[in-house]
Amino acid sequence: MRIMRWLIVLGLAAAGGVYLMARPKPLAAAAVAELTGDAVHGEQVFWAAGCASCHMAAEAKGEAELVLSGGQRFPSDFGTFIAPNISQDVEHGIGSWTLLDLANAITRGVSPKGEHYYPALPYASYAKMEMQDVADLYAFLKTLPADPTPSQPHELGFPFNIRDSIGVWKLLFLSKNWALPGNLTPTATRGRYIAEAMAHCGECHTPRNLLGGMDTTRWLGGAPNPSGDGRIPNITPGKLAWSAADIVQYLTTGFTPDFDSVGGHMAHVVENMARLPESDRQAVAEYILAVPSVE
């Protein structure tokens, strides 16, 4: 009986501990206080990070890709996420955000009100971004138009509609460690930064464990398509027998080595990558070829 009581006390203490540890952890204001953004470089960050691919209206083309009104739907095992408005509209977008708000959102998954965001926003990748790049991105976003379309709530079932549970997810899976650790050549190091921190390749190409975290032991080893159509391919060197030139050409034109063309969401990625300097696509190719093969 007495043991029971102790167990209850211990259990409550443990739950309390997890609760405290799982609280949103925003950055200290000092993290960005000294930074001044460069909007020109920020545009490169914007395309590398693929912001528009998810936050523009469905099927937007050309200039309309820069109207980040949200509304695209992303089905998953946990329910359907609907991309919010991140245009400069003060009421419905992020027009009132400070640089610190943006940095918290994309590198910590924490909203200006201090709530957890769902990891459909790929902050598990963006967590590895340099704060200077976030500042540059902020400066570029400030140059984009406002749009008054209201954001729609996500369509999630229980228990995934409880945002507190995301804190536990973050404890398990939010890390600043590279999936491909160690010293790489300068080119591959740049490629790692683009692929892992900004372009968030792993979010689709790496299989997830039962709790929805990326399985870094099978990094880029292919995964089921969350939208239900087929599989996202294994792009590790053992499976994708492409040369660096093949990868660069694919990321520039969308053509595979046998001149089939890119489709699906990857077509957005190619459009984004094609806007970067060729040296960046070379860097990504070198990085991909340095990733361990996954069977």
Place this chain on the structure above:
Amino acid sequence: MRLVLMIVAAGAALASGAFAEDEDPFADTVEIRHGLMLQMASELGKVGAMAKEEAPYDAAVAGKAAANIVAIASVLSMDQFPAGSEYQKATDSFALPAIWEKQDDFLTKIADLNTAAAAFQTAASTDLASLKTGMEGIGGACAACHKAYRQPEE
């Protein structure tokens, strides 16, 4: 004996052909579509090898390949996409129903490909740098249509 064998073989071929036609009225349609795309891929392979610098740049070869790309693009129309020849209705078809639901947009994308192909024909026979840039235009036009109107294969 030989004649008999040939007649039997011809008869069997006819019968199987007729059978295949009964089974799927769009077999030829889908084969034509895939053939056009394969020919496109073959021409792109010639200029693609130059873009990747795996083959030396040759303005004449590149120009001829680009002219063929222009020709193939000019063939594409609703003629190859009769109603009903869609994914899960016609064998081996990856054509999404959206082609017929948004036919105007589909035809716009074909027109865009023709525009990109015309620009590429000039670029491909100019120099290697122009060829590389021109490839992006062709790739973008291919992807725009495949993104919207082709069922992913895997």
